[in-house]
Amino acid sequence: MKSTNEKEFVTLIEEHQNLIHKICRLYTKSNTEHKDLFQEITIQLWKAYPKFRGDSKFSTWMYRVGINTAITLYRKSKRRIQSLSFEDVAYKVPQSESYDDTEDQQIKAIYQAIKQLNDIEKAVVFLYLEDKSYKEISNTIGITEVNARVRMNRIKKKLIKQLNP
Amino acid sequence: MDELKRLKKDWQENQKFPKLSQFEIYKFLHKKSSSLVKRIFVLSLIEFGFWTFISFFIKDNEAQQRFDQYQMEHFTIPLIVIGYAVLLYFFFLFYKNYKSISSIDSTKGLMQQILKTRRTVKNYVIFNLVFLYISIVIGLLIELNNNPDVVMLTAEFNSTGDYLIFYGIIIILTLIMMALLTALLLGFYFLVYGILLKKLKNNYKELQTIEADTD
Numbered sequence: 001m002k003s004t005n006e007k008e009f010v011t012l013i014e015e016h017q018n019l020i021h022k023i024c025r026l027y028t029k030s031n032t033e034h035k036d037l038f039q040e041i042t043i044q045l046w047k048a049y050p051k052f053r054g055d056s057k058f059s060t061w062m063y064r065v066g067i068n069t070a071i072t073l074y075r076k077s078k079r080r081i082q083s084l085s086f087e088d089v090a091y092k093v094p095q096s097e098s099y100d101d102t103e104d105q106q107i108k109a110i111y112q113a114i115k116q117l118n119d120i121e122k123a124v125v126f127l128y129l130e131d132k133s134y135k136e137i138s139n140t141i142g143i144t145e146v147n148a149r150v151r152m153n154r155i156k157k158k159l160i161k162q163l164n165p
Numbered sequence: 166m167d168e169l170k171r172l173k174k175d176w177q178e179n180q181k182f183p184k185l186s187q188f189e190i191y192k193f194l195h196k197k198s199s200s201l202v203k204r205i206f207v208l209s210l211i212e213f214g215f216w217t218f219i220s221f222f223i224k225d226n227e228a229q230q231r232f233d234q235y236q237m238e239h240f241t242i243p244l245i246v247i248g249y250a251v252l253l254y255f256f257f258l259f260y261k262n263y264k265s266i267s268s269i270d271s272t273k274g275l276m277q278q279i280l281k282t283r284r285t286v287k288n289y290v291i292f293n294l295v296f297l298y299i300s301i302v303i304g305l306l307i308e309l310n311n312n313p314d315v316v317m318l319t320a321e322f323n324s325t326g327d328y329l330i331f332y333g334i335i336i337i338l339t340l341i342m343m344a345l346l347t348a349l350l351l352g353f354y355f356l357v358y359g360i361l362l363k364k365l366k367n368n369y370k371e372l373q374t375i376e377a378d379t380d
Contacts, residue, residue, distance in 0.1 A: 006191075006194070006371050006374075007371070007374045007375060010187050010190050010191055010194070010375065011187065013190050014185070014186070014187050014190055017182070017184070017185055017190070018180055018182055021182035021183075022176075022182075025182075038185075038193075039193045042190060042193045042194065043193060043194065046194050106168060106171065107171065107172055107175050110168045110169070110171075110172050111172070114172075128169075128173070129172065129173050129176040129177070130176075131173070131177070156169065159168070159169065163168060
């Protein structure tokens with residue numbers, strides 16, 4: 001029974017893995033961190049899987065667990081992230097294929113600006129980029145819809161300020 | 166904010182991420198196979214320490230001192246040396262299994278390594294049982310030939326012609342002792358390694374389902 005569940009779970013993760021990659025993309029600063037966070041999200045999803053009853057879509061549930069894991073891990077590792085290695089600093093300008101070399105300077109700059117946001121703000125931006133409604137954003141993060149709108153407006157102002165110092 | 170809209174477009178178009186296979190995802194969930202094999206290696210060392218510790222306690226007891234007086238070192242020392250050499254070989258195998266399982270990158274390879282580890286543990290248990298039986302038989306033969314009380318008793322039975330009964334009793338008592346020690350040792354190994362082997366077997370079954378689907 002457990003074996004069947006596991007197989008089912010692994011298949012679902014394989015299908016929806018881009019979603020986890022995208023969370024990792026916003027919350028990490030190096031390939032190593034990306035891999036670590038991916039693994040951590042997968043483990044947390046597996047632990048939470050018995051509670052997933054199928055009331056919501058698997059992807060919706062993944063957003064919730066994935067973002068929560070990223071936020072928790074981000075908070076835990078704040079100190080660690082502040083002491084970046086040379087490789088990590090070099091990584092700030094996306095270089096690997098998975099981080100798309102073809103992005104123009106403006107896109108690169110805005111990615112960097114988003115990476116400077118706090119963990120909750122990143123989650124709001126992430127769901128916005130995923131084209132989620134404010135209702136979905138509020139449900140996923142656990143804030144009110146009004147709060148989601150207010151936060152998004154603040155984020156936009158913050159980003160404009162950062163991009164045009 | 167136009168930049169954010171552009172980014173949204175780019176975000177949705179740019180989906181170039183490394184594609185992880187089911188096996189790689191499985192490995193994230195199952196660091197446990199390698200950690201189980203590591204535990205087997207560590208446990209074998211602890212077990213070795215445990216038995217060595219016990220042997221220090223029985224070293225000075227009466228029976229051991231009497232046994233030492235028989236001066237049968239030409240039997241006992243090679244037996245001990247062989248025993249330790251084989252144990253060292255098993256520790257090496259356990260360590261090798263752990264190192265190999267940590268660097269496997271295919272379902273089939275991991276399955277094979279799990280089978281190999283289970284086989285190593287089974288051989289280790291078999292060796293320990295066989296070594297115990299050989300030690301008991303050698304110990305018994307030494308006692309029969311050297312213990313003055315036993316030698317006298319043997320002579321008595323021989324003179325009355327009841328030596329078959331005497332040896333019959335000795336054999337039955339030895340078999341009972343062997344059976345009891347076997348049960349004790351198997352019980353011990355079941356507690357120490359059996360549970361880990363069962364978990365490895367479950368991992369193996371899960372891998373089988375993944376392997377069956379990817380074929």
